[in-house]
Amino acid sequence: MPVYVKDSEKCVGCLICIFACGRAHQAVGLESSCIKVRSQGGISRGFSVWVCRGCEDPPCARACPEDALLVRKNGGVLLNESKCTGCGYCIKACVLDAIGWNSLTNKPVICIQCGECAKNCPYKVMEFKRK
Amino acid sequence: MIKTDPLKRILYIDLTKKKFWVEERPDLFEKFLGGTGVAIALLQENCSSDTDPFSPENPIIFAVGPLNGLFPIASKTVAMFKSPHTGNLGESHAGGRSAIAIRMAGYGAIVIKGKSERPCYISIHGDKVFFRDATTLWGLEESAGRIIRTREPGAGLRTIMRIGPAGEKLVSFACVTLETYRHFGRLGLGTVFGSKNLKALLVSGKRDLSVTDFKEYKNLYSLLLRELSESEKMKKYHELGTPANVLPLSFSKGIPIKNLRTNELLGIENISGEVFAQKHLGRRVACCHCPVACIHLAALRKPYEDEPYFYRTVYLSYDYELIYALGSMLGITSSEDILKLIEVVEDMGLDAISTGVVLAWVTEAFEKGIISEKQTEGIIPEWGNLNAYVEIVRKIVYGESEFYKDIARGVDHASSKYGGKDFALTYGKNEMPGYHTGYGAHIGYLFGARHSHLDSAGYAIDKEAMTKHFTAEQIVEKILNEEQWRQILSSLVICFFGREIYTPEIVLKSLKLAGYELDESNLRKIAQDIYAEKYRFKIKSGFNFDSLNLPRRVFELPSSNGQINEDFARRCIEILKIKIRDLL
Ligand code: SF4
Ligand code: SF4
Ligand code: SF4
Numbered sequence: 001m002p003v004y005v006k007d008s009e010k011c012v013g014c015l016i017c018i019f020a021c022g023r024a025h026q027a028v029g030l031e032s033s034c035i036k037v038r039s040q041g042g043i044s045r046g047f048s049v050w051v052c053r054g055c056e057d058p059p060c061a062r063a064c065p066e067d068a069l070l071v072r073k074n075g076g077v078l079l080n081e082s083k084c085t086g087c088g089y090c091i092k093a094c095v096l097d098a099i100g101w102n103s104l105t106n107k108p109v110i111c112i113q114c115g116e117c118a119k120n121c122p123y124k125v126m127e128f129k130r131k
Numbered sequence: 132m133i134k135t136d137p138l139k140r141i142l143y144i145d146l147t148k149k150k151f152w153v154e155e156r157p158d159l160f161e162k163f164l165g166g167t168g169v170a171i172a173l174l175q176e177n178c179s180s181d182t183d184p185f186s187p188e189n190p191i192i193f194a195v196g197p198l199n200g201l202f203p204i205a206s207k208t209v210a211m212f213k214s215p216h217t218g219n220l221g222e223s224h225a226g227g228r229s230a231i232a233i234r235m236a237g238y239g240a241i242v243i244k245g246k247s248e249r250p251c252y253i254s255i256h257g258d259k260v261f262f263r264d265a266t267t268l269w270g271l272e273e274s275a276g277r278i279i280r281t282r283e284p285g286a287g288l289r290t291i292m293r294i295g296p297a298g299e300k301l302v303s304f305a306c307v308t309l310e311t312y313r314h315f316g317r318l319g320l321g322t323v324f325g326s327k328n329l330k331a332l333l334v335s336g337k338r339d340l341s342v343t344d345f346k347e348y349k350n351l352y353s354l355l356l357r358e359l360s361e362s363e364k365m366k367k368y369h370e371l372g373t374p375a376n377v378l379p380l381s382f383s384k385g386i387p388i389k390n391l392r393t394n395e396l397l398g399i400e401n402i403s404g405e406v407f408a409q410k411h412l413g414r415r416v417a418c419c420h421c422p423v424a425c426i427h428l429a430a431l432r433k434p435y436e437d438e439p440y441f442y443r444t445v446y447l448s449y450d451y452e453l454i455y456a457l458g459s460m461l462g463i464t465s466s467e468d469i470l471k472l473i474e475v476v477e478d479m480g481l482d483a484i485s486t487g488v489v490l491a492w493v494t495e496a497f498e499k500g501i502i503s504e505k506q507t508e509g510i511i512p513e514w515g516n517l518n519a520y521v522e523i524v525r526k527i528v529y530g531e532s533e534f535y536k537d538i539a540r541g542v543d544h545a546s547s548k549y550g551g552k553d554f555a556l557t558y559g560k561n562e563m564p565g566y567h568t569g570y571g572a573h574i575g576y577l578f579g580a581r582h583s584h585l586d587s588a589g590y591a592i593d594k595e596a597m598t599k600h601f602t603a604e605q606i607v608e609k610i611l612n613e614e615q616w617r618q619i620l621s622s623l624v625i626c627f628f629g630r631e632i633y634t635p636e637i638v639l640k641s642l643k644l645a646g647y648e649l650d651e652s653n654l655r656k657i658a659q660d661i662y663a664e665k666y667r668f669k670i671k672s673g674f675n676f677d678s679l680n681l682p683r684r685v686f687e688l689p690s691s692n693g694q695i696n697e698d699f700a701r702r703c704i705e706i707l708k709i710k711i712r713d714l715l
Contacts, residue, residue, distance in 0.1 A: 012424035014417035015231070015288070016203065016356070022339065023349055029200055029339035030235055030288060042277065043311055043416055044428060044446035103337070122360045122422040 002054045002076070002113045003128050011047040011125045013037060020120035021100075025109060034100035034109040035117045049125060052076060052098035052111030063093035072113070079110040132160055133341045133646035138197055138239035141173070144253060144260060146327050147187060147245030151260040153238075160239055164647070165196025166624035167222065168661040169240055170211035171668060174220075177242060180671040184215040184319075185301065185326045187246035193233060194241075196623040197645040199420075200234040200340050201348075203356050204629035206418040208233060209621055215326070216303040216319040216485070216541055217560040219672045220665060222581045223317050226418030227309035229334070230624060232290040236336030245327065252293075252331035254283055257338075265330040269299060272478040276311060279331055288419065289335035295480020297528045298325035302539040304485035304562075308477070312416065312426055312448040316482045317583055318561065342644045351640055355632065360422045364631040368425040373451035374404030381459070383597070385568040385590065385691035388459045389514050390491035390554055391684050398464035402454055406466055413446055418626070425450075425628060431470045447473045455565030456487025461494070462514030475521050479528045485541060488562035489527070490520050492542045496551045506534035506549075553683040558582040559674070563682075569593035569692030570603075573681050574703045575610050578711070580665040585627060587614040596692050603702040611710060618661040619654055663714045670715075676708045 021033035036050040054075035061069040061077045068083035069090060086106040091099045100109030115128030132138065139157040144150075156169075163169045170192045177190040191212050198205035208229040214221030233241065236257050243253070247262070250269040254261040268275040276293045283289075290309055298305035298321030305321030306314045315321070324330070342348040359365055367375055377399070380386040384394040400406070413430030417423065428446045435441040447470050457476065458469040476483050494512040496502045504511065508526070512519050526535045538545045542562055546555035556563040558576035564584035566572040571592030572584065579586025587610045596606070616635075617627065623642075625633050633641075635651050642649055649657075666674075686695050 012415050012417040013419075014422055014424060015419050016422050019203075019420060023352070026345065027339040028342055028345075028348065030231075030337045031339040042280075044414065046414060104339075120356065122356075123424070 002074075002130065003051050003115055003118050003126050004053060005049045005051060006125060006127050008049050008125060009046055010123050011037065011049055012123060013039065013043065013047045014122065017049070017117035017121050017126070020116040024112060024114045024116040031102050031104065032100070032109055034098060034111050036097060036100075050097045051117060051126065052094075052113070053096060054111070054113055059093040059095075060090040060099060063089040065089060069110070074113075076113045077110055079108065081107060084108070132157060132197065133343065135341055136197070136646065137237040137338070138165060138195075138234075140238050141240045141242060142238045142255070142260070144241065144243045145245045146243060146247040146251070146262075146329065149247075149262045160197070162657075163661060164619070164622040164657065165199075165239055166194050166207075166209045166622040167211075167618055168622035168657065169196075170194040170209045170222070171661060171664045173240060173242055174211045174213075175664065175668060177244065178213055180673075182213055184213040184218060184221070184323065187327065188244070189213050189323055189326070191243040191320070191323055191327070192240060193229070194624075195230045195233050195239060197647065198623040198625060198641055199230045201342065201645060202352060202641050204359055204421045204423065204632070205623055205625045206230055206421040207621070207624040207626050209624055210307075210315045210320050212320060212323045213672065214318040215301070215322040217582070219559065219674055220580060220669050221318040221320065221323070222665075223315040223320050224585070224621060224624070225307075225309055225313050225315045226421070226626060227290055227313035228288055228419040229290040229292065229309055231419040232288050232334040232336060234336075234340070235288050235338050236334050237338060241334075243327070243329070243332075247328040250328045250330050252279065252329065252333065254333045255335070256284065257336045268330050270296065272296060272480075273311070275330060276308070279333060283333055283335075288337065289333060291331060291333050293331035294321040294324045294329075295478060297480040298322055299330075300528055300539075301325050302481065302528055303541055304482040305480055306482045308480060312428065313418065314482075317484065318581060319482070321480055343646055344644060348644050351644065355637070356422060358632045359629060362632065365423060365628075368423050368628050371404035371408050372425050372427045374407050374427070374449065374454055376451045377403045377454055377459075378405070380566070380568070380691070383568070383691035384689060385566055385593070386455055386459050387556075387563065387565055387567045389462045390460065390495045391556060391567060391688050392495065392554075394688060396459055396462065396464060399459060401464050402458045402466050402469060404451075407449060407454070410466055411449075411470065421626060423628060429470055431467070431474070445474060447477065449473060452565050453483050456484045460487045460491045460565075461520060463517060464515065465517075468517040471517060472520055472524070475524045479524060481524070481527070484564060485562040486524060486527070488556055489538055489542055489545070490523060492545065492551065492555060493523065493538060495554050496549060499551065501549050501551045502534065506532075508532060556682050556684060558681075566590040566593070567685070567688070567690045569596055569690045570606050570695065570700060570703055571596065571610065572690075573685055573695065574606065574700065574707065575614075577679055577681060577704070578610065578707050579614060580662070580669065586617065587611075588627075593690075593692055603699060603706055607703055607706045607710060610707070615655070615658040615662045618658045622657075622661065659714060666711055666715060676712070679704060679708075
């Protein structure tokens with residue numbers, strides 16, 4: 001499990017992690033990130049963080065009808081863009097909602113297990129462990 | 132500016148005809164960067180000198196800048212309008228998720244004109260704009276936001292701005308609340324929403340932006356993030372937040388107490404930032420794209436009076452200004468009481484600072500016999516009496532009598548009618564912020580384009596003046612320089628709490644990555660132009676240099692820098708007048 005959420009109660013909702021994920025995907029903004037931070041029904045109740053846990057038997061890959069998601073050796077998946085048709089089945093398969101969607105390319109944004117979100121979080125809500 | 136940057140797109144919305152369109156104005160964003168610079172240019176284009184602030188013609192302008200969405204703590208949106216409270220320039224800044232949401236929706240500015248026939252709210256999802264019926268939401272207090280939140284889709288990031296009953300009832304100092312805890316507080320933006328039958332505005336969007344050099348961008352980003360999270364300069368905002376100032380300012384006699392009648396408040400230590408943190412701090416929250424998380428939420432546990440063993444916990448944001456306006460200014464020394472008063476002010480949707488100063492004026496006017504129980508309808512306002520203040524706040528919004536309608540227009544209006552001008556703490560008709568620290572603060576409020584402590588942070592000049600002697604010329608110079616530099620920060624739009632990190636050098640570097648090739652002298656020139664443009668608008672709308680004066684009360688009570696000398700203050704005022712006229 002490369003990135004795991006230690007304590008989302010500490011999350012302040014700054015979304016610095018989302019921007020970090022965008023940069024990890026070579027972009028500036030929100031379109032190319034996969035991590036999500038949502039308020040738990042009103043900001044006073046705090047936030048929850050949704051991030052890929054790098055499954056070893058990833059349902060997202062199993063759901064892909066085109067075999068566009070390759071299972072990585074240490075868990076998680078790699079996207080083969082040329083095979084991906086943009087059907088969105090992977091998104092539905094991930095119960096953590098840890099896949100983003102780029103509506104310009106019409107392709108999923110897949111976690112690359114880089115840990116940038118955890119490293120950038122000012123409040124250490126997440127931890128990054130390389131396997 | 133980068134050619135493909137959607138910043139140049141301005142979304143116009145006509146509430147009367149329920150129409151919207153987009154105009155591309157790269158010229159404005161090249162010349163004035165964004166934020167406050169572009170907003171004042173748009174206000175000049177869309178609001179004439181005789182526009183009545185309550186009329187459909189009064190535009191609401193929101194603007195963001197080139198650094199929003201690119202760099203951390205560029206987290207603010209600037210709102211501009213003609214103020215129903217002062218009849219002059221209305222400008223207010225707020226964060227929450229608004230700046231990033233507007234940027235991600237693909238706009239640099241939004242201009243709302245006209246008036247909806249029925250209560251409505253606007254919902255902007257990227258390129259799509261919907262006019263939604265809000266007749267059912269009219270009259271609701273905080274729940275309106277919750278209802279909109281659950282009903283609206285929101286791919287990506289979204290902001291919800293809404294008004295409370297104060298805005299609907301056209302109280303001239305009504306605020307707009309964002310994401311429950313942030314506000315366009317001052318100068319009555321909520322009133323303008325109300326006058327347009329506009330209950331709320333939702334904006335959502337999601338996109339990527341461009342920079343000129345991605346590698347450089349990543350480097351600068353990391354540097355800024357580190358500085359904002361770790362630098363000593365940011366510590367004050369991280370820990371206790373702005374309430375850390377309560378004790379030091381009470382030692383230096385700088386926190387206003389009981390309408391500035393005294394320097395002493397027994398028990399002020401019970402409303403310090405330390406006490407608020409220990410007893411109430413329940414959660415820290417940040418504006419979008421800001422690592423500082425300066426928003427302090429207090430958890431207030433309240434028993435139900437009619438049902439034993441039933442409690443509800445409300446979360447309320449507090450900061451120095453609120454502890455001043457709804458605490459020390461009213462002689463309230465219980466942190467619970469301050470929170471209870473904050474709660475009503477939040478529910479009503481009022482500007483907290485103006486509300487506090489109105490309550491303080493009413494209390495003193497009552498003491499002096501200028502008004503009586505006849506006007507207050509039996510309520511006896513007295514220092515420290517929470518229940519009386521809660522009742523008056525509700526009457527400011529819901530009251531039908533002439534007196535309550537009068538105080539719903541602020542201290543300037545009320546004191547013009549009933550008397551009590553000498554202790555009416557207003558500047559350009561706007562109520563006083565929480566610093567009685569010296570010349571810097573008071574002259575700063577008087578000349579600040581929005582008569583706010585944030586215009587030039589005069590209290591910081593006063594802090595320096597406590598150990599150093601300044602001439603009138605030097606004070607004026609400092610006020611002008613600070614206010615002008617702040618035009619740049621608020622055009623980008625960077626939160627002023629990040630001002631020590633965003634030095635001119637850093638600003639130039641980050642602007643370069645956003646496609647602006649500028650040097651420091653260009654920046655100073657733009658700053659001056661924006662400042663002058665605001666003053667042109669002010670003068671056109673009736674701002675008169677020759678009637679400018681500090682409230683009498685200010686001279687009667689020693690400040691952090693001792694007694695304020697009238698002649699010295701006059702000198703500062705005279706020099707400022709000349710300097711500003713020279714700029715125009
Ligand atoms: S590990 Fe990298 S790619 Fe995955 S969510 Fe975090 S930042 Fe995004
Ligand atoms: S995207 Fe979801 S399903 Fe796929 S590996 Fe990550 S957590 Fe597992
Ligand atoms: S960076 Fe950390 S604190 Fe900020 S939103 Fe992400 S998880 Fe929460």
